[in-house]
Amino acid sequence: MSKPQLFPTSVVGSLPRPAFVLDLINDRPPLAPERYVCEMEAAVRFAVAMQEHAGIDVVTDGEWWRKSYIGVIAELAHGFELGTLPDGRPFTLVTGKLAPKTPGFIAREVRFLKTITRKQVKATLPSPALLGERMWSAEKSTKAYPKRDDFVRACVPILRRELELVRDAGAEIAQIDDPHLCLFVDPDVRAQYPDPDAAAAFAVEMVNEVVRGVGGIKLAVHLCRRAGGRARGEHAHGGGYGPIIPHLNRLMVHHLTMEFTAPQTGDMTVFRELREDFEIGLGCVDVTPGRIDSAATIAARVRQAARFLAPERITLNPDCGFAPGSGAVVSIDEAYRKLCHEAEAARMLREEFAGLGGKARGKIRKFRRAANCRGRQTLAAYGAAGGGQAP
Numbered sequence: 001m002s003k004p005q006l007f008p009t010s011v012v013g014s015l016p017r018p019a020f021v022l023d024l025i026n027d028r029p030p031l032a033p034e035r036y037v038c039e040m041e042a043a044v045r046f047a048v049a050m051q052e053h054a055g056i057d058v059v060t061d062g063e064w065w066r067k068s069y070i071g072v073i074a075e076l077a078h079g080f081e082l083g084t085l086p087d088g089r090p091f092t093l094v095t096g097k098l099a100p101k102t103p104g105f106i107a108r109e110v111r112f113l114k115t116i117t118r119k120q121v122k123a124t125l126p127s128p129a130l131l132g133e134r135m136w137s138a139e140k141s142t143k144a145y146p147k148r149d150d151f152v153r154a155c156v157p158i159l160r161r162e163l164e165l166v167r168d169a170g171a172e173i174a175q176i177d178d179p180h181l182c183l184f185v186d187p188d189v190r191a192q193y194p195d196p197d198a199a200a201a202f203a204v205e206m207v208n209e210v211v212r213g214v215g216g217i218k219l220a221v222h223l224c225r226r227a228g229g230r231a232r233g234e235h236a237h238g239g240g241y242g243p244i245i246p247h248l249n250r251l252m253v254h255h256l257t258m259e260f261t262a263p264q265t266g267d268m269t270v271f272r273e274l275r276e277d278f279e280i281g282l283g284c285v286d287v288t289p290g291r292i293d294s295a296a297t298i299a300a301r302v303r304q305a306a307r308f309l310a311p312e313r314i315t316l317n318p319d320c321g322f323a324p325g326s327g328a329v330v331s332i333d334e335a336y337r338k339l340c341h342e343a344e345a346a347r348m349l350r351e352e353f354a355g356l357g358g359k360a361r362g363k364i365r366k367f368r369r370a371a372n373c374r375g376r377q378t379l380a381a382y383g384a385a386g387g388g389q390a391p
């Protein structure tokens with residue numbers, strides 16, 4: 001059997017939605033269901049062909065069937081009120097008790113993808129605590145769920161069922177999006193919570209409840225400091241990963257995507273503190289509109305990560321999705337260029353690392369030892385504290 005290729009490339013999830021796709025998801029004009037599906041399938045074929053042509057190894061459908069990466073919960077369950085903000089972004093609030101609505105909505109996205117690509121396929125699901133932060137309001141939600149955490153717990157069985165269906169549909173990777181967990185790096189955000197570490201631990205516990213015992217699929221968690229919001233010029237959250245590392249080490253998943261192009265993410269020495277059985281989806285491509293990193297810049301970020309991580313543990317991806325919500329105004333051609341550069345960086349690195357041979361690999365290992373990488377830590381070491389076991 002041939003060795004797996006080094007530095008596989010991926011997207012985080014969403015791709016910019018062209019005007020035609022935005023019209024489709026917003027029913028402009030309303031179409032008969034069969035017609036809608038036919039046109040959206042044509043759009044998704046384009047999204048996948050674009051990623052393949054750019055040289056991306058793990059593809060998504062760009063999340064084009066969804067109004068937003070988190071709003072998809074309203075497809076899976078009843079109990080939500082939907083609306084649109086003045087800037088065109090969709091919002092979803094919980095107003096009633098959750099009940100299964102269309103289990104398999106995300107799994108259907110996967111099944112279609114599997115018919116049009118031979119690449120590995122990634123499906124994304126929102127994390128329960130993230131949904132709690134965005135969709136529970138003291139004004140609208142207390143009748144159904146007096147406390148935010150009650151709603152968060154109610155999301156778990158819905159998401160867990162979908163995860164199983166996504167696995168059964170043949171996705172190679174299921175990614176739980178939890179940018180909210182990442183915000184506990186920010187002193188301003190931490191100050192808003194009476195006990196920020198308890199809140200972060202709760203977020204992790206809820207992800208673990210979703211994935212517990214679900215085998216046969218690579219499980220990932222996506223972390224970022226609301227890179228999508230940052231791209232819209234909203235508040236930039238500061239702080240390196242240090243404060244949340246103990247929480248991340250309790251996640252019962254195989255893969256973490258972590259953004260690293262923004263200066264506020266801090267340096268990569270935090271990898272020393274992470275469990276060594278995590279594969280890292282290195283956020284090495286800036287998603288800020290108008291900023292297109294060269295392949296050389298992207299490759300330099302990966303080389304930096306390889307000082308702390310075995311190259312076999314590194315995969316490449318942008319910091320975040322390109323357009324997490326359908327209101328985002330981002331050029332699809334620009335996203336395509338960024339993905340081309342990502343793939344080009346991976347090709348450069350593969351050649352470089354293949355050419356290194358055992359001697360240079362040994363040098364890297366020596367560096368990592370000198371850098372005091374703790375290594376050899378696995379989830380088992382955290383099992384007692386996290387109450388979990390490896391998935």
Ligand SMILES: [Zn+2]
Binds near residue numbers: 179225319321
């Ligand atoms: Zn993100």
